[in-house]
Amino acid sequence: MRTARFCTGFLGVAIALSAPASRAQSFIEPPMFEAEVTAQNMPPVAERLPMRPRVINLGESGRMPGRYGGTLRMLIADQRDIRLAVMYSYARLVTYNTKLQLEPDILDKVDIAEGRIFTLHIRPGHRWSDGQPFTSEDFRYFWEDVANNPRLSPGGPPLQLRPLGRKPKFEVIDALTVRYTWDVPNPGFLPALAAAQPVYIYMPAHYMRQFHTSYAEKGVLDALIKKEKVRDWEALHERKSRQFRPENPALPSLDPWRNTTPLPSEVFVFERNPYYHRVDENGRQLPYIDNLRLSVVSSQLIPAKVGAGDSDLQARYLRFDNFTFLKVAEKRNGFLTHLWRRAEGSYxxxxxxxxxxxxxxxxxxxxxxxxxxxxxxxxxxxxxxxxxxxxxxxxxxxxxxxxxxxxxxxxxxxxxxxxxxxxxxxxxxxxxxxxxxxxxxxxxxxxxxxxxxxxxxxxxxxxxxxxxxxxxxxxxxxxxxxxxxxxxxxxxxxxxxxxxxxxxxxxxxxxxxxxxxxxxxxxxxxxxxxxxxxxxxxxxxxxxxxxxxxxxxxxxxxxxxxxxxxxxxxxxxxxxxxxxxxxxxxxxxxxxxGTLQPVVVSQRLRNVPATALYAYEPGGYFGLTMPDSYWFDQSAAGQ
Structure with a gap:
């Protein structure tokens, strides 16, 4: 994989962040989907993946290629914390790697010229979680129908798209290519796309049009507004479109897991995305783990619940002063307690x-x-x-x-x-x-x-x-x-x-x-x-x-x-x-x-590092360690 440290170089120099050039010869179907594929309710994995999926070579980084299956349990203190599933998953148009370099992820390639012209190339054959194509139309819809719609975005496009107050020229080059051209450099553009809470510059247009007054029939839209008990179509569109806090189970996703549970609930189940774009070196489509299960618990009770073995991966709501208690409970309840160093400018x-x-x-x-x-x-x-x-x-x-x-x-x-x-x-x-x-x-x-x-x-x-x-x-x-x-x-x-x-x-x-x-x-x-x-x-x-x-x-x-x-x-x-x-x-x-953060990990869970930096930026705490590569070792069930 050829990567380039993100920099725009000198004026006139073009830089490319490039994705893998080759496609694995064969792919392995997750058992979770075998019945659906056999019944022809879902295409086989080779047809669900992009033509050029992102290949994650786990062996090169000292991690173990894994096996499929299992449910990863985590505890959250508020329904709004379902955003952690998106934050931790860290699927972005571009992402940081462990060397803090930017590389394509959802995107196939990014061409950069003069630090101000960004051409984004979409992976051919990439699909949303509902199987619909992910194309330049999803970028156009966001730019023209949302970011520059005064009813939906009174303040205009996100600040990261307006360096020094200047908006870009947006172009659809073809079905898989879009271009943003500023008249000044915009070094903050790609970092904003790779952030823990990223700037989303795309939306599933095929789904969102039904909530937009420019596309939906008035009578149908009015009925939806009444059903959802919101004041107008703008509020409806906002509620249905949240990608970072995925409260709408029907919203198509590009993340490794998608929420299946509507609000309100005390338990949220995220299921694997059948069209996710990453594979390991052996042709297994990621993620390895089938489901995430996020249970809402009082924040004061979370350390005790974790100590009782009720979570397979937990850091949030744990404190350094919980460490001794957690170490005592480790062997009894089948988990390990790692200490990662926190990386805020000051704790x-x-x-x-x-x-x-x-x-x-x-x-x-x-x-x-x-x-x-x-x-x-x-x-x-x-x-x-x-x-x-x-x-x-x-x-x-x-x-x-x-x-x-x-x-x-x-x-x-x-x-x-x-x-x-x-x-x-x-x-x-x-x-x-x-x-x-x-x-x-x-x-x-x-x-x-x-x-x-x-x-x-x-x-x-x-x-x-x-x-x-x-x-x-x-x-x-x-x-x-x-x-x-x-x-x-x-x-x-x-x-x-x-x-x-x-x-x-x-x-x-x-x-x-x-x-x-x-x-x-x-x-x-x-x-x-x-x-x-x-x-x-x-x-x-x-x-x-x-x-x-x-x-x-x-x-x-x-x-x-x-x-x-x-x-x-x-x-x-x-x-x-x-x-x-x-x-x-x-x-x-x-x-x-530089304080230490307890990170509790099930003894069966593999590829979670024993030591790492615990940081919101870059990578959303767990993101740089690629949670879609975590897997459960069933042979360790008796430990």
């Missing part, structure tokens, strides 16, 4: 809200001396030893050492424990006067009491915050931790009611220069440290607040440079500058990173 980070509605606190958190003082006040070594047994990394918020962009200077910036320096910085700000208990007074006479908002979903986070509260008190700041439901938590931050919150740092601690530095700059209103700045960028200045801080304005400018870049080296320079600004300005105050 726990304080997020000052630079758009807080309280004018006094807003002025204080915008003063870099305050952010530096708070960072210097935290004893990270103590937190690491007490909560993570010294196994985590004491670091400011930055990328991980495994990233090619890592720099020790960024990781250590204002991350030492120095309460004397912290006190000196706070005194310089004019916050010298203190109450009887040592808490400083604000300029308006209030005590320096900060409510730190938390979603309260992690015991380690809660325990770490208790130590941070003690450290902050020693420099005259009183932190009060308040937990609330995630949705309430987010609304309070975006509305400016929150002065400070806690959450992980940048999602992608494994970033390479060719990945979008969107987490380092205002890009959307869901960012905890500058929600109004992010909204302003997201809406092209129609809503939110224009950045009015020099460092933040420079970050916006630098990301725009990245969006207009035409080479990896240009993008590397931009990333380094942005990381340097964060190291100096501490817009996100990292506490600890």
């Amino acid at each position: 726990i980070a304080l997020q000052p809200n630079l758009n807080a509605s309280d004018p006094v606190w807003r002025s204080i958190v915008r003063d870099v001396r305050f952010r530096r003082a708070l960072s210097l006040a935290v004893d990270r070594r103590d937190i690491n030893q007490v909560i993570f047994f010294g196994l985590a990394r004491e670091s400011a918020m930055t990328v991980m050492p495994e990233s090619p962009l890592y720099d020790d200077v960024f990781a250590s910036s204002y991350a030492r424990f120095d309460p004397l320096a912290a006190n000196r910085l706070l005194d310089e700000m004019g916050l010298k006067k203190r109450d009887f208990d040592g808490i400083r007074f604000l300029p308006d006479g209030r005590r320096a009491e900060i409510i730190v908002e938390s979603a309260g979903e992690s015991m380690e986070e809660t325990d770490a915050l208790e130590l941070v509260v003690e450290d902050a008190r020693k420099v005259g700041l009183r932190l009060l931790v308040h937990s609330s439901h995630r949705d309430v938590f987010r609304r309070r931050i975006s509305g400016g009611s929150t002065v400070m919150s806690v959450r992980p740092g940048i999602d992608n601690g494994l970033a390479s220069p060719d990945m979008d530095p969107q987490d380092l700059s205002p890009t959307n209103q869901n960012q905890f440290n500058w929600p109004m700045f992010g909204q302003w960028v997201e809406t092209n200045g129609k809503e939110g607040q224009e950045p009015d801080m020099e460092g933040v304005k420079e970050l916006v400018h630098l990301r725009n440079q990245w969006l207009a870049s035409s080479s990896t080296e240009e993008r590397r320079v931009v990333w380094k500058k942005m990381l340097s600004i964060h190291a100096e300005q501490l817009y996100s105050i990292g506490i600890i990173s």
Whole structure:
């Protein structure tokens, strides 16, 4: 397989991301479909696969070609978590490999010219899960009938398709080829397609037309609107079209497994996609496993249920402090507990809200001396030893050492424990006067009491915050931790009611220069440290607040440079500058990173690595390890 590290090279240079050139000589029918094939209700596997399927050579990567069958059980805490089946599966138009290089997956090939002309080639014979052809019409339908339909997309096409606000020229070249041409480079295009939550630029047009006013008969469409109890055809189309959160079992899919269970339910069953495009080196169509079974359980009960053997693969809702309990239960209940290293920019980070509605606190958190003082006040070594047994990394918020962009200077910036320096910085700000208990007074006479908002979903986070509260008190700041439901938590931050919150740092601690530095700059209103700045960028200045801080304005400018870049080296320079600004300005105050994530795996489940990096980006936690290649070894059933 020829792959190319994603970069657009110099202007005028064309690059191709290429798929396998050969087709396996014979294919092996999954037993699950043998009866259907015999009854001629389904074509044989050789006719269901694309003419050029993606061949995954498991032996080359030290994994074992597998056997068919079985149901993989996982636990989720909310019906919305069925999106994990799509995230973990990690079937995308293009995907990252374990070397963080982009390669074609669903697509057969991508031709790139001048960093701005992308020609996408569809695999001949590729079909949706219902057997209908996957063609350029599915891209055209999304672009013309959805992304550029003001009723369905009031804000226009996704931001990733509008670098510097400029939309591409879209062309259907033929039934298997489409082209996107921008008048400026768009280095963020392919990374967006490969993301954990990808930008979908296609939809199953043959299915979705029945919900679109341009295609459906009015009477039929009105009847569907009434049946589904939605307000209009736009709401109906939205509900029926969700690919990342597959709540509609009738929606055709390109993923290895497709949901068969409608809402509401406490158990969701995903069945193998008979038309999935990957095969192993022996001609077995992937996935090996027949079904996924996702059971909804209270998040507080998930560790106990996993320890009782009720899950075959589980990481979500497990914490490091569950490890000892899980190790004790391993042999009794037939599973193994691996420890993968988490790869966020920071596992726990304080997020000052630079758009807080309280004018006094807003002025204080915008003063870099305050952010530096708070960072210097935290004893990270103590937190690491007490909560993570010294196994985590004491670091400011930055990328991980495994990233090619890592720099020790960024990781250590204002991350030492120095309460004397912290006190000196706070005194310089004019916050010298203190109450009887040592808490400083604000300029308006209030005590320096900060409510730190938390979603309260992690015991380690809660325990770490208790130590941070003690450290902050020693420099005259009183932190009060308040937990609330995630949705309430987010609304309070975006509305400016929150002065400070806690959450992980940048999602992608494994970033390479060719990945979008969107987490380092205002890009959307869901960012905890500058929600109004992010909204302003997201809406092209129609809503939110224009950045009015020099460092933040420079970050916006630098990301725009990245969006207009035409080479990896240009993008590397931009990333380094942005990381340097964060190291100096501490817009996100990292506490600890590189913590360990328990990953529970059935003793019968093969090809799950014992060690790996647990990261949302890139790859959706399990995605880079290819869960469609996991398989059950029935000979190990008695272990």
